[in-house]
Amino acid sequence: MQLNFKKTGDTGKPLIILHGVFGFLDNWLTISKTIADHGYQVFLVDQRHHGRSPHEGPLDFPTFASDLKAFIEDQALENPILVGHSMGGKTVMQYAVTYPGTFEKLVVVDIAPRSYPIHHTDILRGLNAIELATLASRHEADEVLSRYEPSLTVRQFLLKNLYRKDDGGFGWRFNLPLLTTDMGNVGAPVESDVQIKTPALFMRGAKSDYILDEDWEAILAIFPNAVLETIPDAGHWIQAEQPKLFVEKLISFLEKPI
Known part of the structure; x- marks a missing residue:
């Protein structure tokens, strides 16, 4: 599966961004340039069944995670930073529990690993x-x-x-x-019997109900080194509603030593 992607920035640590359901990489073009200006190579990827990537095969997170693994190998990326919003956040969490030790940091934007009912x-x-x-x-x-x-x-x-x-x-x-x-598969949970101790940042919008206070215990059960940032005056689309604060919190987390 050859996923469609665009790259911004020629040098620096590789950082992959995955969009949410109904989205595609173009949604992240503007903010990717800001992130690249901080010294990162940013890879925007269309997930399977979205954008200009192939519309074939199953629609589930194990498949999306496998696609991400193949993309990382095809691009010869070493320990990239993984960023995912909503459905993309579920994908990077599934990747983390399936392929531990192959990424440097994890950033999950406004989604928890729990199951969600169909609401579209x-x-x-x-x-x-x-x-x-x-x-x-x-x-x-x-x-x-x-x-x-x-x-x-x-x-x-x-x-x-x-x-x-x-x-x-x-x-x-x-x-x-x-x-x-x-x-219904887009709302499926991410589960793991193994703790992923790689540093992880979970961001939620203060006006969003995708990550609730009661979700935090379950998040820490899988990602014990996770931290939570609540972005004021933002709903589910944090990066679009508060782009400056989103980048500020992201870069602050990425620049902390492991």
């Missing part, structure tokens, strides 16, 4: 209600989606995945049919 049902209904075969414009797609998702910000995020194909029609950057049938 209306979004999936809205996306599937958009008839790509007859779709005339992005505006028309937004009109359909607005019946299911009231937030303009969320709709704009989702519709970034809508693109013009070579034949002039529209397509999705994510594998909508598989996300529709297998979305």
Whole structure:
């Protein structure tokens, strides 16, 4: 599986960023340049079934973790720093428990290792209600989606995945049919009988309910050297809502000696 990626920065410690569900690497382009300016080689990766990576095979975290392992080996990266947001955070946690000792630090953005119920049902209904075969414009797609998702910000995020194909029609950057049938796998827990003692940073938005106070005990059970940062005035999309503070907390953690 050859994953699509973009690299920012020519020197420094390798740092890999994985996006969340319905996302792709373009969501992180601006912030990756800021991180690279601090002396890191930043690799933005489209996970399987998202972006320009292949839309084939299963949709589950063991597969995503295996994809990440293959990417690290293909790029000959030695002990990279792993950063993942939401679904991407689950991927890097699964990677950590499956391939311990192969990375330098772990950063998990607004997700815990516990199980989450499916909560994108209306979004999936809205996306599937958009008839790509007859779709005339992005505006028309937004009109359909607005019946299911009231937030303009969320709709704009989702519709970034809508693109013009070579034949002039529209397509999705994510594998909508598989996300529709297998979305439950995105909420699957990350479990481990072994503690991962590599330094880990968990970041949560103060306005988000993805990492609750009661999740912390379970996080420490797997990642005993984890620290928690709560970012004020931010929801689930910390890096978009508080980019300056996100980078500040990230770099502070990365520059601490192991």
